[in-house]
Amino acid sequence: MQLESFQYDNKTVRNFALATIIWGVVGMTVGLWVALQLVFPTVLNLQPYFNFGRLRPLHTNAVIFAFVGNGIFMGVYYSLQRLLKTRMYSDTLSKIHFWGWQLIIVAAAITLPLGLTTSKEYAELEWPIDIAITIIWVVFGWNMFATIIKRRERHLYVAIWFYIATFVTVAVLHLVNSFELPISFFKSYSWYAGVQDALVQWWYGHNAVAFFLTTPYLGLMYYFMPKAANRPVFSYKLSIIHFWALIFLYIWAGPHHLLYTALPNWAQSIGIVFSFMLIFPSWGGMINGLLTLRGAWDRVREDVILKFMVVAVTAYGMSTFEGPMLSLKSINAVAHFTDWIIAHVHVGGLGWNGMLTFGILYWLIPRMYKTELYSKKLANIHFWLATLGILFYAIPMYWAGFQQAEMWKQFTESGQLKYQFLETVTYMAPFYAMRALGGVLYLSGAIIAMVNIFKTIGQGNLVENEAAEAPALEKTYTKHAGEHWHRWIERKPTPLLILSLVVILIGGMVEIIPTFLVKSNVPTIASVKPYTPLELQGRDIYVREGCYTCHSQMIRPFRSETERYGEYSKAGEFVYDHPFQWGSKRTGPDLAREGAGNLKKSNTWHFNHLEEPSAISTGSVMPSYAFLIENDLDTASTPVKINAMRTLGVPYDASFAAKANADLMAQAKEITASLKKDGIEVPANKEIIAVIAYLQRLGTDINKK
């Protein structure tokens, strides 16, 4: 058959590779900064733009979407062309995809420190950026599908299945979770409220891990590991089971982030069952990856690329063992809200994503530049720094997590809680310091990698267009004798896409629809009323400052929690919360009933505490919010916000928007009057007054008659 000549596009791959390493170093540096903020809170929290609450989302977004995101595209653009024996469909689309994605990252890096956030974890970016992400994602999908259609290889290798599932599922997740009502160019309210918002968010959040950090990287594993080891994958049949089982199960697992919360029990149970079952496909995949090295283990000692890949796949195995365990209620009761979870995600992030990315980079760059890696020795040093960095990061965090849970739950013989929350915070200081050391090690390794890669680039020449030859694909496919009808799936990308979509939609719909539509799932509480305008404004500042990154608003039904925080949280208490603020981590105490019962504090306490937390609570790691005393409250937005809430179904009177600011001022003046009695003179139109009003409201409704 006639061979056709064509060229692979290496330039786009190179661009994504450079973006991966550069953004990786940036994202990890921000991570180290936030880690050190917990060790040196007064020095490193530069208010307001670089406070912990604003920087932590920048770190998570940078490593997920900038480091791993660019890593995905680097690997996909390289492997897709070669697996399909064709150039990418359109150089223009590749260019738009590359630059569009980098612009989105820059937009995130600017808006998050400015406090422009939706507060939904890993989906913090505001609505204009959400739209940009949608457009660029479509460009990526279009380019990928058009490439698949013009391919010269009939079969679709399993890596491509993973890419297709990634594309379609991320699209669905992003669209559903980003349903929001814009009220200005950079502020929106989540369409969902309370329990429903939490369920959608963690359905998204968990599947961001699944379909952004896992499935595309599994595709990369199935391509680059055989490449690096120079032998085919251990079992192709196992990879097929791995694929279908993984995408089917993952989508159901989201509710394990909400165990013991106000989420309906049946939804929690589904989450547990499916999360537990996930261990089977995950370990199937891990074993398949490791056994690909059968007969090549001697090379692992010498080949630094294989070393990176072995640690990556091992870390994948560890975190996918831990994940199902953490989904069991009894373990979750201990681990949730503690630093254990931080350890867990970093074994996945630093180990699985990080190590695989570096392994691929070391393999890819010399090949595209037709040269050798600048220094194998430096790569080996990087390997050891990274591996030790992971250990120094994870071990102190596991320890910290156990200690926190233990201290939160301990009672004295007379039945009192043994520790004040603050004692559990100050106890963490050495663990946080050790974790930061782990971060320093890992980051130094990444910087060495960057130097090594730049030096390699310097000594070689990029083959921008790599020549290749392959026979054209026959237009008509002739079935061979005895072929089963199901063979079509390996040849046809569109049915594969549709089937993947159906598979993930089943789980998504089963989970979400009943909670949305069956009223009995969220019992309403008559005494729960909408926020006053001042409280609503205060809540928006709470969201802006990222308070949810350290404070939960969800009291679980344990004696240790009800003793400390009061009555456990009910689903009906959150029906006006657009967005929900349950949080996922307790670096500080829960705030669900901050304004009620034993926890209630005076306005003066809140004022002083926000101004200088460590002056009130010695050893507190909370940053100062003194700038809230200077900032004027934006009252011009009040009527717009009230009307937006009305659109979302919050029962304010139709005429309320017009008089909302009068109501706001009246409430603010009550607070300033009470502050004045304690000698604090502050105008009523300052942001701190709104925040105090919101904190004083928290958790009070259910006690109202």
Place this chain on the structure above:
Amino acid sequence: MFSFIKKYTETMQDIQFYPIFSLLVFVAFFVGVIWYVKVMDKKEVDIIKNLPLEQ
């Protein structure tokens, strides 16, 4: 269209069977995948398996 769905699902009887129904879908799906892998042509599998190694 949405209100149409909403109307019926709000008054849905025996909603507890919904998850069980989904579990059955899940089991059926799995049996399907395993059967599919079992009847795959071995020669074809070898071709696909070696695709990444082709230059």
